[in-house]
Amino acid sequence: MRALRIRSKVWLEVDGKPFLGDGCHRVLSAVQRNGSISAAARELDMSYRKVWSQLQSMEEISPFPLLERRIGGKNGGATDLTPEIIELMNRFAEMRAQVNAEADRCFYDRFDGEPGDDDA
Numbered sequence: 001m002r003a004l005r006i007r008s009k010v011w012l013e014v015d016g017k018p019f020l021g022d023g024c025h026r027v028l029s030a031v032q033r034n035g036s037i038s039a040a041a042r043e044l045d046m047s048y049r050k051v052w053s054q055l056q057s058m059e060e061i062s063p064f065p066l067l068e069r070r071i072g073g074k075n076g077g078a079t080d081l082t083p084e085i086i087e088l089m090n091r092f093a094e095m096r097a098q099v100n101a102e103a104d105r106c107f108y109d110r111f112d113g114e115p116g117d118d119d120a
Contacts, residue, residue, distance in 0.1 A: 006107035010096045012088075014061040020092055027054050028081060028089055031067070035078045 011021030020028075030040035031051075041051040059066050064084040071077050081089075 004107075004111060006103050008100055008103040010092075010099050012092060014063060017061050019058060019061055020088065022096075024054055024058055025089060025092060027051055028066070028085060031055070031079055032081050032086070035080060037079050 009021070012019045027040065027044065027046075030043050031037060034040045034043060037051055037055065038048050041048045044051065055067065062085075065082050066085045068080045068082055069077065070079075
């Protein structure tokens with residue numbers, strides 16, 4: 001018999017509009033690691049336009065600024081995340097881990113399995 005697994009998806013909304021989920025978290029994390037939207041796009045194997053569009057959609061509904069941009073010049077520009085979005089991302093990651101752990105526990109309690117059973 002193939003093993004059943006549970007999957008859950010968690011995201012934050014602002015005024016009923018999706019704001020921060022796994023995809024946007026991944027994009028923001030790549031910007032944070034790389035200090036650049038274009039470098040983040042390359043790392044994620046996404047177009048610059050797609051990454052920029054995601055960030056722009058988030059900024060339109062965000063209750064606070066997400067990005068700090070420094071215009072290019074001799075040393076080039078850079079993009080950093082604001083302290084507010086970094087804090088929110090950290091809280092979101094912790095909450096997502098807790099939600100997933102609780103979903104796993106509930107699943108295994110009801111389906112007589114053990115976490116990590118993969119008899120597929």
